[in-house]
Amino acid sequence: MTADAPEITSVAIPPSLDEAQKGTSLWKDAWRRLRRNKLAIIGLINFVLITLFCLIGPYFVPYQSGEQARSLQSCRPMEPIYARIQERKGKIVRTDFIPESKILDENAFITVSKEQRDAGLAQLKRGEPLKAGRYTYQISARKHLLGTDALGRDLLVRMMHGGRISIGVGLAATAVSILIGVVYGAVSGYLGGNLDIVMMRIVDILYTIPFTIFVILLMVFLPPSIFLLFMAIGAVEWLTMARIVRGEISALKHREFVEAAVSLGLGRLHIIFRHLIPNVLGSVIVYSTLTVPQVMLLEAVLSFLGLGVQPPMSSWGVLIDDGAKTIETTPWLLLFPAAIFSLTLFSLNFLGDGLRDALDPKSSKD
Amino acid sequence: MLKFIFHRLLQLVPVLVVVITVTFLMAKKAPGGPFSAERKASPQVIERQNAYYGYDKPLPVQYFRYLANLAKGQLGPSTTYPTETVNQVIARSFPVSLQVGTLAMAIALAFGVPAGVLAAVRKNTLLDYLPMSFAMSGICLPTFVMGPVLAIIFGLWLHWGNVAGIDQAENTWLPPIFLPALTLGLFYGAYVARLTRGGMLEVLTQDFIRTAQAKGVNSLRIILKHTLKGGLMPVVSFLGPAFAGLISGSFVVEKVFNLPGLGKEFIKAAFNRDYSLILGTVVFYAVLIVVFNLLVDVIHALLDPRIRH
Numbered sequence: 164m165t166a167d168a169p170e171i172t173s174v175a176i177p178p179s180l181d182e183a184q185k186g187t188s189l190w191k192d193a194w195r196r197l198r199r200n201k202l203a204i205i206g207l208i209n210f211v212l213i214t215l216f217c218l219i220g221p222y223f224v225p226y227q228s229g230e231q232a233r234s235l236q237s238c239r240p241m242e243p244i245y246a247r248i249q250e251r252k253g254k255i256v257r258t259d260f261i262p263e264s265k266i267l268d269e270n271a272f273i274t275v276s277k278e279q280r281d282a283g284l285a286q287l288k289r290g291e292p293l294k295a296g297r298y299t300y301q302i303s304a305r306k307h308l309l310g311t312d313a314l315g316r317d318l319l320v321r322m323m324h325g326g327r328i329s330i331g332v333g334l335a336a337t338a339v340s341i342l343i344g345v346v347y348g349a350v351s352g353y354l355g356g357n358l359d360i361v362m363m364r365i366v367d368i369l370y371t372i373p374f375t376i377f378v379i380l381l382m383v384f385l386p387p388s389i390f391l392l393f394m395a396i397g398a399v400e401w402l403t404m405a406r407i408v409r410g411e412i413s414a415l416k417h418r419e420f421v422e423a424a425v426s427l428g429l430g431r432l433h434i435i436f437r438h439l440i441p442n443v444l445g446s447v448i449v450y451s452t453l454t455v456p457q458v459m460l461l462e463a464v465l466s467f468l469g470l471g472v473q474p475p476m477s478s479w480g481v482l483i484d485d486g487a488k489t490i491e492t493t494p495w496l497l498l499f500p501a502a503i504f505s506l507t508l509f510s511l512n513f514l515g516d517g518l519r520d521a522l523d524p525k526s527s528k529d
Numbered sequence: 530m531l532k533f534i535f536h537r538l539l540q541l542v543p544v545l546v547v548v549i550t551v552t553f554l555m556a557k558k559a560p561g562g563p564f565s566a567e568r569k570a571s572p573q574v575i576e577r578q579n580a581y582y583g584y585d586k587p588l589p590v591q592y593f594r595y596l597a598n599l600a601k602g603q604l605g606p607s608t609t610y611p612t613e614t615v616n617q618v619i620a621r622s623f624p625v626s627l628q629v630g631t632l633a634m635a636i637a638l639a640f641g642v643p644a645g646v647l648a649a650v651r652k653n654t655l656l657d658y659l660p661m662s663f664a665m666s667g668i669c670l671p672t673f674v675m676g677p678v679l680a681i682i683f684g685l686w687l688h689w690g691n692v693a694g695i696d697q698a699e700n701t702w703l704p705p706i707f708l709p710a711l712t713l714g715l716f717y718g719a720y721v722a723r724l725t726r727g728g729m730l731e732v733l734t735q736d737f738i739r740t741a742q743a744k745g746v747n748s749l750r751i752i753l754k755h756t757l758k759g760g761l762m763p764v765v766s767f768l769g770p771a772f773a774g775l776i777s778g779s780f781v782v783e784k785v786f787n788l789p790g791l792g793k794e795f796i797k798a799a800f801n802r803d804y805s806l807i808l809g810t811v812v813f814y815a816v817l818i819v820v821f822n823l824l825v826d827v828i829h830a831l832l833d834p835r836i837r838h
Contacts, residue, residue, distance in 0.1 A: 368540065375776075375777035375780075376776075377551070379780070379795075380552065380799055384556065384799075456669075467673045467781060467784075468796060480673075483673060483674060484673070487673065487674075487676075487785065490678075497677060501674040505674065506669075509665065509666075512668065513665075
């Protein structure tokens, strides 16, 4: 380093003007407010965790979603499972699995006295193999964390795969409803006049039509497909979005920045999509977050009625329907899918409420 | 007021035309027909059946014939129930759904309004958090989860009500429509509670309430006389969508509790391609919803004079 280098260490550098004047943006402000709302943050984290659970969970479970095991029908959660090994001439011919609740129905336990039976059971529980007749029984490492259904399928894996469909349909159908609702509302609100009156009248009329009924008819009449499912749901859930967007846009369009854009000679579409819609994104995000649980609920209702997702695919609605049928004998088949479904709805509703308070403090009721 | 009602009734016409046309086209264009069964009947038989019901005519003829019959109030014969007309099927099954729906609405209001008022008056205390957490759980526990759970607890464990349907009525002290109504009522009660709380809070912060407090009006009177009327506005607006929701909710509870209501008939008709029963049910539902929305609007207008103008 040479001597003529200026000594700058003692000079206090004033903060640049840009930085000093930088206010907090709407989004930063909203994020700060959202972070203070504990329930909303818990909801957000919870939803992300459930989504991850469904997306990557199946890679950590040693069973496939369609894998059936006839001998393992309706296992209780965490029920010990015994391997039944059939040997012939010292070679293992066949291995299958028996849950603890059915082991006493095995021939080896029916035909012997009570003392022998208890002794055999105790031996098995200690982890020692038990030879009885043609079979050797031994406790196995196989475990079904949440039990199995009536076809011996692992419930945990089915819940993960079902969740992919449920959450996927929820997000996709909401996206469809945002697309229709925002464009419709923005056009109606910005162009105004008679067109606005007619367009909003149509929305009013559509509101009075029993739409769930039409979705049901669509699902019955058309060949079942998951694409159709979320298109149909999305096509009925856009009305409220259109109303919200239209209201905000028709208030915004008289503001100076729109006048400036008009005087610059920008086209209507350009003004709507580049200048107006970004300004209503807050409400759109809030309402979308609240639409997702509604859509998921509708999907589950359809699946519950046997009209939504068709086998071999499953969704939480399908699993709840299956579980509800056998609630007396295998309550866990209803309990676990219902719990994760409700938990997801909880998370999304809390997140939506929190976002509303954060992005639109005026509408907050507190 | 009469003009207002008349205008709304006029709106019924385009709604019905749209509903009928869309349903008609959807049903007719769908693959399969009312007589395609797993055991194939001979083509001649199917032909004669189609001719009997007039399903062999060109679509426009069928369409206008249906409209003409509808104008006379006839919804046509049902192919699922050969001995009954659609009018008879609706007359037999709708009272069941109506009873469940009315009781459900009553339960929703009876739980929801007091809970919401309590939460708003005691805002940010335990009496606010507790009912509101219950309300949130009510919204997140959909009817098809709540239904089976209530059926197990009250039907199979406590034997208070029967859950096998009205036909298999044992002598239980809960009427057979109670559990389905409770299932629906708790769900909508949760919404009502949240809306009541929001509406009440909005009114409670207004100047005229503070004036009343300053004048020394006792707080019970402030709530009942001054706040409730305005505070319940969101609940009144919600009644319209809630009614439509009760109809689709009836599909679920009638399945869970095996009730012979209209919702069950509708789903069955859709699966069986029973054209006139599908159309009849949808038209019936549409009229019902529009008329109910009209009633809600009238109540609204009566409560809030600004709307009338």
